[in-house]
Amino acid sequence: MSGIFANKRNQLFSLKKLRNEKIDGGITEEDNSLVVCPSCKHEYTKDFIKKRLRVCPDCGFHMTVSARERIKQLADKGTFKEHNVSMSTEDPLKFPGYKNKIKDIQNTNGNKDAVITGVCNIGGHKTVISVMDSTFMMGSMGTVVGEKFTQAVEYAMSNKLPFVSVACSGGARMQEGMHSLMQMAKTSAVIEKFSKSGGFYMSILTHPTMGGVSASFATIGDIVIAEPRALIGFAGPRVIKQTINETLPKGFQRAEFQEEHGFVDMIVERKDLKKTVCRLLEYHERNED
Amino acid sequence: MEISVDNSLTAYERVKLARDPGRPKTIDFINEMFDGFMELKGDRLGREDKAIIGGIAKFHGIPVTIIGHRKGKTLEENIECNFGMPEPEGYRKAMRLMKQAEKFGRPIITFIDTPGAYPGIEAEENGQSIAIAKSIAEMSSLKVPVIAVITGEANSGGALAIAVANSIVMYENAVYSILSPEGFASILWKDAAKSDKACELMKMTASDLKKDGIIDEIIPEPEGGIQENPQEAFIMLDVILRKELRKYMKMSEDNIYKSRYKKFRKMA
Ligand SMILES: [Zn+2]
Numbered sequence: 142m143s144g145i146f147a148n149k150r151n152q153l154f155s156l157k158k159l160r161n162e163k164i165d166g167g168i169t170e171e172d173n174s175l176v177v178c179p180s181c182k183h184e185y186t187k188d189f190i191k192k193r194l195r196v197c198p199d200c201g202f203h204m205t206v207s208a209r210e211r212i213k214q215l216a217d218k219g220t221f222k223e224h225n226v227s228m229s230t231e232d233p234l235k236f237p238g239y240k241n242k243i244k245d246i247q248n249t250n251g252n253k254d255a256v257i258t259g260v261c262n263i264g265g266h267k268t269v270i271s272v273m274d275s276t277f278m279m280g281s282m283g284t285v286v287g288e289k290f291t292q293a294v295e296y297a298m299s300n301k302l303p304f305v306s307v308a309c310s311g312g313a314r315m316q317e318g319m320h321s322l323m324q325m326a327k328t329s330a331v332i333e334k335f336s337k338s339g340g341f342y343m344s345i346l347t348h349p350t351m352g353g354v355s356a357s358f359a360t361i362g363d364i365v366i367a368e369p370r371a372l373i374g375f376a377g378p379r380v381i382k383q384t385i386n387e388t389l390p391k392g393f394q395r396a397e398f399q400e401e402h403g404f405v406d407m408i409v410e411r412k413d414l415k416k417t418v419c420r421l422l423e424y425h426e427r428n429e430d
Numbered sequence: 431m432e433i434s435v436d437n438s439l440t441a442y443e444r445v446k447l448a449r450d451p452g453r454p455k456t457i458d459f460i461n462e463m464f465d466g467f468m469e470l471k472g473d474r475l476g477r478e479d480k481a482i483i484g485g486i487a488k489f490h491g492i493p494v495t496i497i498g499h500r501k502g503k504t505l506e507e508n509i510e511c512n513f514g515m516p517e518p519e520g521y522r523k524a525m526r527l528m529k530q531a532e533k534f535g536r537p538i539i540t541f542i543d544t545p546g547a548y549p550g551i552e553a554e555e556n557g558q559s560i561a562i563a564k565s566i567a568e569m570s571s572l573k574v575p576v577i578a579v580i581t582g583e584a585n586s587g588g589a590l591a592i593a594v595a596n597s598i599v600m601y602e603n604a605v606y607s608i609l610s611p612e613g614f615a616s617i618l619w620k621d622a623a624k625s626d627k628a629c630e631l632m633k634m635t636a637s638d639l640k641k642d643g644i645i646d647e648i649i650p651e652p653e654g655g656i657q658e659n660p661q662e663a664f665i666m667l668d669v670i671l672r673k674e675l676r677k678y679m680k681m682s683e684d685n686i687y688k689s690r691y692k693k694f695r696k697m698a
Contacts, residue, residue: 374554
């Protein structure tokens with residue numbers, strides 16, 4: 142018993158430390174180029190906005206965060222170990238122009254595809270993490286995203302670790318056709334298996350989480366968190382508008398709409414995200430020793 | 431009678447055949463191939479979605495659960511079943527009936543024929559995404575055999591939601607794709623009119639999908655499609671269904687689950 146309490150004391154200590162830790166968005170080099178808020182159009186220097194986790198200080202808009210930067214925001218410093226770094230698509234359909242397009246994006250983006258997975262500590266809790274990158278082909282899910290995600294969940298399952306996913310995707314990747322659609326089945330099936338094994342899965346929905354990603358692993362977490370105003374839905378607003386020939390209601394498919402309709406547990410501002418994730422990880426600790 | 435797969439048709443021509451209003455619908459397969467179908471309705475959460483039909487019938491003396499997309503034959507019928515485009519309630523009904531089949535140890539046979547899940551305001555309000563996601567996830571873990579038959583057009587997550595099966599059988603001129611060719615063309619080239627070009631690139635025909643390991647069996651069709659000789663099409667499906675069911679009904683519950691899981695785990 143005393144072991145358990147000592148353990149808890151250490152965790153409380155690390156949580157307290159985390160609360161006092163300055164969140165700086167993982168800034169290392171100075172960059173004074175300008176960034177425009179897509180919502181209110183105010184201009185800021187890149188450093189300034191990065192330090193504020195890319196949330197506009199004027200209108201509160203949560204701007205896009207790359208997967209690397211998101212991991213820096215969530216993981217304890219220096220703890221992230223990436224898995225499957227070099228996995229790259231085999232272009233299953235031999236889709237015209239796709240391979241070259243991917244190469245170009247890989248060169249400018251620095252990542253091989255639209256998800257980064259690995260293991261890290263979050264507030265001292267060892268956690269498997271999967272973070273999608275909307276700067277890579279709109280974060281679309283093809284074979285690489287599906288496979289890396291699935292292997293990450295399998296790693297969590299065999300090591301009895303919690304699993305946190307940050308979704309950010311326009312949906313399934315068109316250029317990989319049915320192979321992309323099958324990733325919906327693969328990722329949902331592994332989540333179902335993980336869930337039945339008692340694993341804890343927290344899904345964080347960020348702007349945007351649509352189509353094949355929202356209709357598979359992203360919406361079926363034990364806990365589902367959304368960032369403010371993130372667009373979350375199955376069909377894109379443009380498609381719906383075309384189909385029904387009506388204007389869409391204000392706030393349609395936004396995080397707040399999803400919360401109101403019962404599909405997310407809570408909306409969490411980015412500045413509170415790490416704290417929230419950390420607390421939920423603590424509540425779901427498995428005491429097996 | 432031997433009919434072989436005809437390789438001369440383009441994917442675009444097959445899309446047109448798959449959508450032909452005269453092509454047999456889920457209800458025809460049910461009425462012609464099964465005995466004593468009893469329709470079971472409702473999601474038990476507040477609504478009945480007619481875009482999905484479900485129920486119990488006998489197949490060669492064995493009770494089976496049947497679930498499929500419902501398309502109509504007339505405009506009135508199509509309006510009633512929303513042209514085979516389900517809303518979340520349809521998927522929730524499907525899930526309910528699948529769980530029920532599992533409880534009573536009944537094999538499940540699904541018929542896939544849909545332009546996709548319905549893109550509408552209410553569908554989003556009621557959780558189209560999670561309804562599909564849950565249907566996929568729960569189907570993946572069922573302990574009874576599931577055979578999916580792709581009879582017409584099968585588009586996107588709206589089709590996959592009831593197609594996570596041990597064995598996937600597809601008619602020669604049916605098509606199965608990530609999105610409608612029109613949607614595909616409008617996403618990639620901002621031009622829905624280029625859908626014929628999209629068809630050729632999407633690898634959506636039965637023979638392409640069999641090569642890629644996404645489906646398991648192809649049922650050949652007579653020239654002009656199933657509608658030219660529906661009885662023949664029913665008989666060929668009957669033979670395959672019996673063969674597949676015999677195979678899976680010999681397996682333990684655990685192996686039924688595992689073989690399905692492995693099949694989708696391998697999809698790359
Ligand atoms: Zn702003």
